[in-house]
Amino acid sequence: MKEFLMTSPQFEGEIEFAYNDAGGLIRLDIRANLNPAQYQYIVKNLPSSVSGLMAFKENLKAIKSPADIREVVRKIDFDVFWDRYFAGRNKDNSSKKKARAKWERMSRADQLKAYQYINKYLAGLGAGIGIKYAETYLNSELWNN
Numbered sequence: 001m002k003e004f005l006m007t008s009p010q011f012e013g014e015i016e017f018a019y020n021d022a023g024g025l026i027r028l029d030i031r032a033n034l035n036p037a038q039y040q041y042i043v044k045n046l047p048s049s050v051s052g053l054m055a056f057k058e059n060l061k062a063i064k065s066p067a068d069i070r071e072v073v074r075k076i077d078f079d080v081f082w083d084r085y086f087a088g089r090n091k092d093n094s095s096k097k098k099a100r101a102k103w104e105r106m107s108r109a110d111q112l113k114a115y116q117y118i119n120k121y122l123a124g125l126g127a128g129i130g131i132k133y134a135e136t137y138l139n140s141e142l143w144n145n
Contacts, residue, residue, distance in 0.1 A: 001026070001116065002050060003074070008067035011038060016072075021116075023050040076115045078103045085118055085134055092133065099134035106138070117143035 002023075006015040013032030020026045025048045034042070047053035057069045078100050086094075103111065114137070121142055125131065132140065 003072040004053060004069050005072055006067055006069045010066060017053055019050045073108045074112055075108055076111050081115050094133040095135055099138055102135055102138040113143040114138060
């Protein structure tokens with residue numbers, strides 16, 4: 001999932017756009033005090049995909065809008081990752097210390113990708129196949145393949 005926030009000195013608050021892994025809009029959260037014209041502009045030009053949002057952003061530049069759209073990279077705490085990765089599973093001989101060290105060397109973006117990829121990784125395991133050690137999962141960077 002990718003999330004973006006739109007802010008502007010022309011309104012108070014923010015507008016959040018959230019897109020699924022395929023790039024389709026899954027959530028629009030308007031937490032801003034917009035005037036009717038601003039609201040209509042957002043609704044009329046609602047970007048239904050990430051590529052549409054990039055075009056929307058370029059259009060704002062073209063009309064010299066001071067609005068800013070930035071991707072939000074959420075910080076996932078290592079313990080949240082660890083608990084999710086092993087949710088209801090045996091931790092086998094995974095080294096929490098080694099996994100944490102790798103986690104702390106990763107960028108926030110890669111941490112988020114690794115965390116978000118857990119469900120896909122687990123769903124792709126065949127019957128009777130155990131999960132990788134957490135440190136092996138992180139070192140293999142499966143989410144980038």
